[in-house]
Amino acid sequence: MSTQATPEICSQVRRDIVRMVHAVSSGHPGGSLGCVELLVKLYFDEMHLDAENFTMDGKNEDLFFLSNGHISPVWYSVLSRRGFFPTKELATFRKLNSRLQGHPATEEKLPGIRIASGSLGQGLSVGIGAATTKKLAGENTWVYTLHGDGELQEGQIWEAAMYAAHNKIDNIISFVDCNGQQIDGSTDDVLSLTDLGAKWSAFGWRVLKCDGHDLDELGRVIAEAKSHSGSGVPNIVLMKTEMGKGVDFMEGTHKWHGIAPNDAQLADALSQLEETLGDY
Numbered sequence: 001m002s003t004q005a006t007p008e009i010c011s012q013v014r015r016d017i018v019r020m021v022h023a024v025s026s027g028h029p030g031g032s033l034g035c036v037e038l039l040v041k042l043y044f045d046e047m048h049l050d051a052e053n054f055t056m057d058g059k060n061e062d063l064f065f066l067s068n069g070h071i072s073p074v075w076y077s078v079l080s081r082r083g084f085f086p087t088k089e090l091a092t093f094r095k096l097n098s099r100l101q102g103h104p105a106t107e108e109k110l111p112g113i114r115i116a117s118g119s120l121g122q123g124l125s126v127g128i129g130a131a132t133t134k135k136l137a138g139e140n141t142w143v144y145t146l147h148g149d150g151e152l153q154e155g156q157i158w159e160a161a162m163y164a165a166h167n168k169i170d171n172i173i174s175f176v177d178c179n180g181q182q183i184d185g186s187t188d189d190v191l192s193l194t195d196l197g198a199k200w201s202a203f204g205w206r207v208l209k210c211d212g213h214d215l216d217e218l219g220r221v222i223a224e225a226k227s228h229s230g231s232g233v234p235n236i237v238l239m240k241t242e243m244g245k246g247v248d249f250m251e252g253t254h255k256w257h258g259i260a261p262n263d264a265q266l267a268d269a270l271s272q273l274e275e276t277l278g279d280y
Helices: 007-024 029-034 036-046 069-081 087-092 123-136 155-166 187-191 196-202 215-226 263-271
Strands: 063-066 143-148 172-178 206-211 235-240
Touching: 007 029, 007 036, 007 069, 007 087, 007 263, 029 036, 029 069, 036 063, 036 069, 036 143, 036 215, 063 069, 063 123, 069 087, 123 143, 123 155, 123 172, 172 215, 196 206, 196 235, 206 215, 215 235
Parallel strands: 063 143, 143 172, 172 235, 206 235
Antiparallel strands: none
16 A cells, blocks of 8 residues: 555654644543554554545445544544544544544544444444454455453453354454553552453453554564454454653653643653654
């Protein structure tokens, strides 16, 4: 394809994130910054899609569902940088009558968004439903989903996991953002997830692991998952990341889960992030 995931795109996306959240003093920068490489890799390298002719049904295209919808800033930035809508629209994030709501919403008819999300635990069920539809239609396409590790404390996730394994839904690749943080503290303190690899394996999924900030490693793990097409086993990727990645004072702490930077903090953050594609 004519596009390519690069560190330069990732840097610009991070600039977009902190500027969007700062402009309205509202939003979720921490998890957004931690998932930049994954979304850039998917949308610029991996997914078969048509950004200029978006359709809700997504027939014969790969689909992505953001289950932890509060990290909408990273998704909006990547969608705009990939050509789904003009980058200047990022300036409307969370503003009245904007299509870029705090959590993705379908009634706004924003290209790239196929479900409303943010009520945690639901995205895996949706992704499995879409993957089932594509299998029934005989498509050779993939469905991707992204989840926060704290989100795995929701019971619906595990109901969906059982369903996918039982029904051999093997055209789905789900990612877990394993940053060890959630809104109230570390996942270990709030409700320990113990051994996620053992859990998913016991539920009948193929467990893969990678560094979520390494574009090449993300490509490798996606290729490995795809190599098992037809095996009847769904794929889960436990992606090690750091909340707030790229901005030193935001890194590794739950305190930036849902807090916007002030003017001085924005200036500090932007000084650490190279402008590569032009700010919106």
